[in-house]
Amino acid sequence: MRFPSRSALLATAATAATLAGVACAHDTSDVINLSKDSFKSVVDPEPLILVEFFAPWCGHCKALAPHYEESATALLKESPPIKIAKVDCTVEEDLCASQDIQGYPTLKVFRNGTPAEYTGPRKADGIISYMKKQALPSLSKVSAAELADFKTKDRVVAVAYLPEQSSHLSTFSKVADKHRDAYVFGHVADAEAAKAAGVTPPAVVLYRSFDEPEIKYTGPIDDEEGLEDFLKAQSVPLVDEVGPENFMTYAEAGIPLAYYFTEVNGANKDADLKAIRETAQKYRGKVNFVWIDADKFVNHAKSLNLAGESWPAFAIQDIQGGQKFPLEKLGSDAGKAIASFVEDFVGGKLVASIKSEPIQEQTGPVHVLVADEFDKIVYDDKKDVLVEFYAPWCGHCKKLAPTWDTLGERYASIKDKITIAKMDATTNDIPPSAGFQVQSFPTIKFKPAGGREWLDFNGDRTIEGFVEFISLNAKNDVKVDPSAVNSTAAKTEAEQHEKPKHEEVSSAPALCARSPR
Structure with missing residues (x-):
């Protein structure tokens, strides 16, 4: 399991929910099933309704299902009720194509037939909270x-x-x-x-269910900017446990996230967290701590370039910039080591860690690229460049491999x-110079x-399509x-067109992609 830049732990949530969901089946459902014939008659009259576009085979849809059912039941009890x-x-x-559905599950909030992207959590309490916010005006009197x-x-x-x-x-x-999707806003004139x-008055006060x-x-x-910065800085606990249910709050905060990796019953956990709170308070609004x-x-520790063998450990992730700053050895005084490390990070003194395989001798028609030679x-x-970012375990990457080798052969005579x-994007980081992070496999890009x-390449994954x-x-x-396509590639392409292909996308929110064309 990888924790990509924009959401990470949500993929873990999907796995956990899949395992837990079998105990949550319902004989009856409060979720309305829509068809092409009923869609407009049901959706258009509603001042607010949430619609999920799904595929039964999609693992992320299965993981969402029990939370979606629970949310539907709870939201029907609101006054006025909110339908799902x-x-x-x-x-x-045809209906999903008309709604421009690119992956599963896709959730959209409709207001009298007008859609907007659902950007909230995918657990029941998060869905319920998000939709209750949507039911309120952006600013309530x-x-x-x-x-x-x-x-x-x-x-x-915020009041x-x-x-x-x-x-x-x-x-x-x-x-x-x-920011109506993230917070509840009120105005008191009395x-x-x-x-x-x-x-x-005049004053703005933030009321929270945590810390002060x-x-x-x-x-x-x-x-306006000052108010927004205040909301972002104060909307998360000073130091909290991070998990699938709250990661997006941190990912969308727009500031770096510092992780203290520890065993739940670690001997020094409580003392270290107490020391970390002091550092967290000092840098509140600049770095979030969890x-x-x-x-x-x-696996998330490893994705942040920690070895993942000795705890506790510490790392800072610049989610927006896609950079990682691991601190493997905390020594005898973890609080002091972390305070010094964070001070250097905020001061711009740290160099980001970039994971790379060794530079390889090139023997085939396709250049095996690694992070250490990426920019070069x-x-x-002088050259145009087409790159496939893949994962060794990805089935679609394996199917594409013969075609990709054939493509390399086609252009071998003009390598200049x-x-x-x-x-391999699992063993190499994408350097910040690229300006993007890989969220799904295979990702194919051209420079x-x-x-x-x-x-972005989004066309047919055939020799003809690439050429x-x-x-x-x-x-x-x-x-x-x-x-001139060799028989291996032709056979692979034929197999690809015989049946739908479904990619597991490890971005946030977690999606199952529609079949490539």
Whole structure:
């Protein structure tokens, strides 16, 4: 299991839910089944409805199913009730195509027939919380009588205490509109209500179900960026255990994430976490801190370039930048070592760790690319470059291999103009210079000569498909005859077209991709 840049632990959640879900079957369902004939009549009249587009064979869909059922039952009890529906895309292919469904499960929030992407969690409590937020206006007017209940609407509730005509209200409203999916926002205009809450307007207060329950914003209320930074910094606990259910909160915070890997019953765990809290407080808003079950998520440790053999250990992940900073040996004073390491990280003194296989002698038609030579090979201005990023265990990568070798042979005589390459993305990190991270296998990208922009290949995975794509996008004259295809590649391609292909995508949210064309 790999934890990719944007979500990681969600893939683990899918596995766990698949195992646990068999005990959660229901004889009846509160989830509405939609077809091409019923879709518009059910969805369009609803002010708010959540629709899942799924495939029965998809493992991530199976993992979601018990949480989706639980959410449907709970949300029907809301006032007004919120409906949840689903569409089987193996049956309703035209309907799913019209909704531009690219992977399974895809969830969309519809408001009177108008869709928007669902960006929330995939566990029941997260789905319920997300949809309850969607049912609220982006900014709720809160009376004195409603205030006590409103402050507990969610784990994080932001309330602005402002007069009705306050010039600050416009800025707060903009922030609420932009972040309504993540937080609940309220506006209290009643001066007596503010007084009863112990607040002197103008003010913004964050109410939380963790750490200090009330945090007052101390910056200018008309500073939109300042308000957003305050929300991001204060919306997560100072130090919390991270798992599948809350990883996206950290992934979407936009700041680096520091992990303390420990055994759940580790001898020094409590003392180390106490010391880490001091460091976390010092760098709040710059780095988020979590602890993680090292035995359960050992593969995540390895993905952060920790050896995964000795605990405790520490690592910082720049999720947005795709960089990793492992600290393998904490010594006798883990708190002191971590504090020093984080200080160097924030000060820009650390060099990111890039995992790489040794540079290999090239003997075949396809260049075997590794991280340590990435820039040298792919940013050779004289050459166009087509790279397959693969995983050895990926079935679709294995099926593509003969075709990829044949493609290399087609261009072998003009290697001075074009490089056909492949890179094992499980044993090599994609360097930051690439500007992207690999989220699924195989990922195929093309870089035209003389530039640094990468193009995604989404066409037919055949010799003809690759040759046509290259001829359209290459800067060099790299024309070849695609018609001569060896028997191995032809057989493989025929097999690929005989039955649907389903890729397991390890990004967040976890998806099963539709069949390549």
